[in-house]
Amino acid sequence: LDFFQKDIIFILMEKCIMIKNIINDELIEIYFQPIVSIRTKKVYGFEALTRCTYKGEIIPPDKLFELAKKENLSFELDVMTRNKAIKKFSEYYKKDNNFILFLNFESTLINNTGFIEKNSKFVQTIKELEIPFINFVLEIKEDEITNTESLKKFSQFYKNLGFSIALDDFGTGSSTFDRINLIKPNIIKIDKSLFNNIENNQVNKEIVKAISKMCHNIGIRVLAEGVEEQQTVLIAMKMGINIYQGYYFSKPQAQIDDIKNSYIISKIVEIGNIFRTNTINTIKNKRKGIEEHDLLSKILIDKITDINDCNEVIKNELLLNKKIEAIYIIDEQSSKQIHDTFILGDLNVHFRPSKEGEEHYLKDYYYITLESKKGIFLSNKYISYATGSICKTFAKKFTKNNINYILCLDLVLEHK
Known part of the structure; x- marks a missing residue:
């Protein structure tokens, strides 16, 4: 060897x-x-x-x-x-x-x-x-x-x-x-x-x-x-x-020992207090966010005079407001989409935005908005299929020419 x-x-x-x-x-x-x-x-x-x-x-x-x-x-x-x-x-x-x-x-x-x-x-x-x-x-x-x-x-x-x-x-x-x-x-x-x-x-x-x-x-x-x-x-x-x-x-x-145990207990109490404060602030911020989203929706709804001829209005809103990833309008009674989805940005090649005539009756932003007393809905965070950004969907019920619709905004919280 x-x-x-x-x-x-x-x-x-x-x-x-x-x-x-x-x-x-x-x-x-x-x-x-x-x-x-x-x-x-x-x-x-x-x-x-x-x-x-x-x-x-x-x-x-x-x-x-x-x-x-x-x-x-x-x-x-x-x-x-x-x-x-x-x-x-x-x-x-x-x-x-x-x-x-x-x-x-x-x-x-x-x-x-x-x-x-x-x-x-x-x-x-x-x-x-x-x-x-x-x-x-x-x-x-x-x-x-x-x-x-x-x-x-x-x-x-x-x-x-x-x-x-x-x-x-x-x-x-x-x-x-x-x-x-x-x-x-x-x-x-x-x-x-x-x-x-x-x-x-x-x-x-x-x-x-x-x-x-x-x-x-x-x-x-x-x-x-x-x-x-x-x-x-x-x-x-x-x-x-x-x-x-x-x-x-x-x-x-x-x-x-007892000293170490007391220190650990103090850490538990400390994190519990921080969590409680953060939760209260989150509730306040969520209410504030809903108010801001509601105001944004109202401004857009007021700009729409003819539901069948609002392409330019919606496109301009997308260009002006970078927080909005997509906009689509649903007929309340049929749940069918009124126009093709308005969306900007670099889209996932596998993503296909919903088209005019597609039904949304199983979507939570549709049926929850209908049942909501205030006629609004705000989703949890999700990663957008379209862009990979972190988004929330805000929906609001509104009326034009005696017909009820639901406006849906996909809002960007964090760009990809």
């Missing part, structure tokens, strides 16, 4: 010895990262995270478990870390028996059909410490599990004992919605990547909103994972998410 090959063999042997020593001597420390509930204004629980230092060198958790996997020691490392976490949690449980501990599983191990039988040690540890199973959440990354039957068996077995199941890192990788029906988790942790710069990413915003709404509708709690910025938390709160984990509230800690 040449020197290069000998060096590689030596490094591999050294790593093999290292992981064995780490496991045999239990050379890891458990850190807890607080998980907070804004609704109840308290620390809801903790996620147990692994930290390791070997001969003065910090070994990142992903590298540690990767090394254990290469040496076929994943199960031993998984069992050891989980039991250390449970024993550490027992001290926190004695102070407050409402605390919940989130325990990670090396999810690929669940593919083994005999995993449940081999993995009974941590259940026995919990029994010995006299902590109810309901105080534990078992986190799994379902996209790492290929054996569907083993996954289903794992979930049913531990849920029947009283444990909760959480799907970790949901919304990324190959996460599939059909697994929700299979596992029936108690909690879904939305992956932190979806919250990265979410205030400027309308797509991620809509994905998170959809996941949150779905979970609430089917009785699953939602946890926003990896939140670091105030604005991120405020956006998630607006989407109905109540449970959070991330640096904004606290980094993982070796110990969480």
Whole structure:
């Protein structure tokens, strides 16, 4: 063997010895990262995270478990870390028996059909410490599990004992919605990547909103994972998410004392107050916006003298007002569009604006406007099919020559 090959063999042997020593001597420390509930204004629980230092060198958790996997020691490392976490949690449980501990599983191990039988040690540890199973959440990354039957068996077995199941890192990788029906988790942790710069990413915003709404509708709690910025938390709160984990509230800690706990509570109270103020201001701004849109509509309606000959009036309005992306008029009684849609700008080549004679009877801006006492409608934000800009649609009922119509304005909030 040449020197290069000998060096590689030596490094591999050294790593093999290292992981064995780490496991045999239990050379890891458990850190807890607080998980907070804004609704109840308290620390809801903790996620147990692994930290390791070997001969003065910090070994990142992903590298540690990767090394254990290469040496076929994943199960031993998984069992050891989980039991250390449970024993550490027992001290926190004695102070407050409402605390919940989130325990990670090396999810690929669940593919083994005999995993449940081999993995009974941590259940026995919990029994010995006299902590109810309901105080534990078992986190799994379902996209790492290929054996569907083993996954289903794992979930049913531990849920029947009283444990909760959480799907970790949901919304990324190959996460599939059909697994929700299979596992029936108690909690879904939305992956932190979806919250990265979410205030400027309308797509991620809509994905998170959809996941949150779905979970609430089917009785699953939602946890926003990896939140670091105030604005991120405020956006998630607006989407109905109540449970959070991330640096904004606290980094993982070796110990969480009363001082640290008080600081976390103060952060929860602070963000709650900001959210309340922002919500009130949003309501005020929405009312102001409706008034402005209503005035804009009235000005345009007043300019229209003949509904059948208003092309120039509408085109001029589009040229004068860059906030308007499109204008179209609907006959109230038939729901049919009076003219082709008036629209300016660089349009998506796949977009086809609605034409004269097309019906709108299933569109919310049509039937809600009809039922509205004030005869107006304002949609939520959406990304325009036509231009990719972020828009809202404002609709207003009006009368010309004793015939009722609905004027629709697609208003640009943020250009692409």
